[in-house]
Amino acid sequence: MVNFYFNNDPSQLPEYSDTCHPVQLFNTHPYDSSKHSRSSGSLLQRVRELGINVDEKAIDLITIASAVTAAETFERRGDAADAWSRVMHLYIPVFGDDLWNMLSDRLSFILNFLTGDQWKFTFTKTSLQMPKPIVSKKSKAKLSSLIGLNSVCLFSGGLDSAVGAIDILNGKSQYKPLLLSHAYRGDGVKQEDIKKLLKSQYGELSYSISPSLISRRNGKTDVSMRGRSFNFIAMAVLGLSALRNANMDDSISTIVVPENGYISINPPLTRRRIGSHSTRTTHPYFLNRLEELLKDAGLNVKFVNPYQFKTKGEMLAECVDQAAIAEAIPLSVSCSHWHRRHKQCGHCVPCLIRRSSIHHAGFSNDASYVSQNLKFVHKEQETRDDLHAVQAAIIRLGQTNDYKGWVRQSGSLPEDKDTREKLESTIKRGLKEVETFLKAEKV
Numbered sequence: 001m002v003n004f005y006f007n008n009d010p011s012q013l014p015e016y017s018d019t020c021h022p023v024q025l026f027n028t029h030p031y032d033s034s035k036h037s038r039s040s041g042s043l044l045q046r047v048r049e050l051g052i053n054v055d056e057k058a059i060d061l062i063t064i065a066s067a068v069t070a071a072e073t074f075e076r077r078g079d080a081a082d083a084w085s086r087v088m089h090l091y092i093p094v095f096g097d098d099l100w101n102m103l104s105d106r107l108s109f110i111l112n113f114l115t116g117d118q119w120k121f122t123f124t125k126t127s128l129q130m131p132k133p134i135v136s137k138k139s140k141a142k143l144s145s146l147i148g149l150n151s152v153c154l155f156s157g158g159l160d161s162a163v164g165a166i167d168i169l170n171g172k173s174q175y176k177p178l179l180l181s182h183a184y185r186g187d188g189v190k191q192e193d194i195k196k197l198l199k200s201q202y203g204e205l206s207y208s209i210s211p212s213l214i215s216r217r218n219g220k221t222d223v224s225m226r227g228r229s230f231n232f233i234a235m236a237v238l239g240l241s242a243l244r245n246a247n248m249d250d251s252i253s254t255i256v257v258p259e260n261g262y263i264s265i266n267p268p269l270t271r272r273r274i275g276s277h278s279t280r281t282t283h284p285y286f287l288n289r290l291e292e293l294l295k296d297a298g299l300n301v302k303f304v305n306p307y308q309f310k311t312k313g314e315m316l317a318e319c320v321d322q323a324a325i326a327e328a329i330p331l332s333v334s335c336s337h338w339h340r341r342h343k344q345c346g347h348c349v350p351c352l353i354r355r356s357s358i359h360h361a362g363f364s365n366d367a368s369y370v371s372q373n374l375k376f377v378h379k380e381q382e383t384r385d386d387l388h389a390v391q392a393a394i395i396r397l398g399q400t401n402d403y404k405g406w407v408r409q410s411g412s413l414p415e416d417k418d419t420r421e422k423l424e425s426t427i428k429r430g431l432k433e434v435e436t437f438l439k440a441e442k443v
Contacts (some may be wrong), residue, residue, distance in 0.1 A: 001087040004071045006063075008093075008128045010036060013118050023070050023211075025063060028128065032216045038271060039070035041045065046207050048134045050242045051143035056130060057299050058092040058241040062125075064107075065234035068227050069094045070211040076222045087118045093126035103293060110289050113411065114280055115226035145203040146178065146246035151254040152239040153177035154232055155204075159190040159354055162328040163315045164258025167306070169200040172321030175256060178203040178239050182232060193331045197324040205242075207235050217234055231282035233290065239301055253302045257282050260312040262353065262430030264305065265423060267410045269349070269389035284308070284423075285411040309422045310428040312353055313360030330360060330367045346371035353430070356437035374443045387443070394435045397428075 002023045007013050010029055013022035013036050022036040026044045041064065047054060053242050071088050080086045094100050100107075100123040108119045133139060153168060153175065155161045168175050181191050183206045195204070209231055213221055236255045243252045259282040266279055287303045294301045307315050319325040335344035335355040344351055346369025358366050371377050377387050397406065406425050407413065413420050 001089055002071075002075055003089045003091065003401050004067065004074075005091045006039075006067045006093065008126070011331075012127075016216070019035045021074060023074070023216075024068070025066060026128070031212075034213065035214070037070065037074055037214045038212045040066040040209050041212070043207060043209065044131045045203070047132045048275035049139050049142055049255075050146070050205070051133050051135075051139035051331055052242055053130075053133060053145070053246050054238055054241040054245065055299070056095040057099075058238040058295055059130065060350075061234045061294075061297075061299065062231075062238050063094055064092055064100070064121075065231035066209050068111065068119075069209045069231045072117065072225070072227050073211045073221050074213055074217075080224075084118055089120040089122070091122045091124065093118060093124050093128065095128075095130075097123040097125045097128055100243055100299060103297060106289075106293050110286065110293060111188045111227060111230065113289070114230060114286050116383060117226075128258060139412055143246060146195075146243055148247070149176045149178050149203050149243050150247075150249075150252055151177045152180050152243070152257055153256040154258065155179040155181045155191065155195075157181065157194060157333055158262075159329065159332040159334050159357070160258050160260055160315060162194050162197075162332050163319050163325060164256060164292065164306070165194070165198055165202075166324050166328065167320050169202055170324055175254065176200075176202070176261040177256060178205055178243060180204075180232070180239050181206045182228075182235070184210045190331055190333055194328050197327055199321075199324075203240050203243075205235070210438070211295065226279060229286075233303075237301055238292065239294070240299075240301065250300070253300045255301060255302055255303050257287065257305045258432070259305055260310055260315050260353075260357075261308050261423060261426035262311055263350070264308060265316055265410055265413075265415075265427055267406050267427060269386075269393040280411055283411050284414060288414075309426050311360075311433055312357035312424060313433045314429070316357050316363065326363055326365060329363055330365055331369075341370065344369050347374065347387055350389065352386065352390055352434055352437075356434040359437040359440060360433045367374075374438070376443055377443075380409040390434055394431060394438075397431065 002019055002021055004015055004023060006023050006025050007334050008025045008028045010024050014020055016022055024031055024036050024038040025040055027041045031038050067090050071090055075086050075088055077084050104121040107121060111119045155165055168177055179202050240252055244250050264282045291301055291303055316325060334350045336348045336350050337345045344367055413423060
């Protein structure tokens with residue numbers, strides 16, 4: 001087990017050792033990379049630039065999410081006993097330490113499901129002062145942009161989030177969203193290019209947690225990022241808090257999570273891929289359990305995925321502005337390996353589903369891929385695993401038609417029979433899109 005100690009004040013952090021990892025939160029004090037790691041250096045500044053006060057509980061949540069993101073970045077899966085499931089104990093200072101200690105077991109359970117790791121939390125009282133809103137022309141303009149908004153929409157720069165934003169802002173919708181994006185290196189340009197296609201007014205909040213590793217371990221980080229949706233959602237909750245205060249409306253609670261139903265469930269393609277390859281970033285079980293926990297924490301949140309029963313191809317084909325989504329396709333990123341080379345690989349599962357959806361919807365303008373011709377993927381040991389797994393799933397399920405058991409391997413489904421059947425049907429149609437595309441490519 002590795003113990004991670006977090007504090008905004010570095011003088012309160014212990015010394016680094018093999019089992020003790022000190023991490024400075026935020027930028028309230030000077031940072032010395034030789035003594036400790038750091039996370040969320042500019043995050044409080046982003047909060048202050050909103051120009052309005054936010055809830056203490058929302059600050060606690062992003063503090064926790066920042067710590068989780070730092071820990072899963074700094075502790076490599078390859079160093080775990082089974083080379084996958086890490087064991088981590090996080091000591092985190094928050095405003096509501098009694099509340100979060102009461103909820104800690106449930107939080108651990110939810111994150112265990114999300115990331116495949118073993119989490120433990122101990123919360124202490126923070127000495128951090130609540131961030132005060134900046135008074136400036138820029139912050140006043142930011143505050144003004146929040147007036148009239150009634151929801152937060154996650155906006156990653158991916159193809160699903162592009163469809164979601166276009167549907168909401170280019171068509172008729174009850175939602176007037178604050179678009180929330182995480183500024184990973186290289187993503188910001190993609191996100192801004194897609195935003196230019198949106199016709200209606202919206203607010204926006206872009207943030208970066210940007211963990212920085214202690215210098216003595218430079219380069220020894222993990223890139224699996226199974227918990228990324230937790231920090232995305234934590235910032236969305238903070239966005240809701242800002243909207244409530246800006247509009248003096250405590251009923252604002254909706255977080256729109258635009259994700260196609262196939263990837264949302266993401267059933268493991270083969271038995272050996274259960275857990276390790278099947279991410280659960282927007283799985284209904286994860287979102288439902290987190291929604292319940294946030295409600296008990298005093299944070300009124302409602303997650304809405306308008307595309308839970310849609311395949312990616314159906315999302316594209318039914319987008320309300322076909323011209324806009326056609327322009328967005330080559331601008332968007334879906335690849336799970338994007339941040340390694342800043343070019344989509346073309347052969348990972350998200351790329352295969354993306355390419356299949358574009359084929360299904362009849363579009364021809366796509367981004368370029370490292371593996372543009374999938375016939376060559378079969379010849380390369382390092383790149384063929386995902387393609388073979390997809391083909392194996394197509395063959396297996398074509399023979400047995402056992403979609404129900406397969407879908408449940410990624411996590412529990414809602415008890416409602418109608419909902420379960422819709423999810424199972426979505427998985428079947430999504431895999432059929434991939435099969436059709438592979439046949440067209442003669443792979």
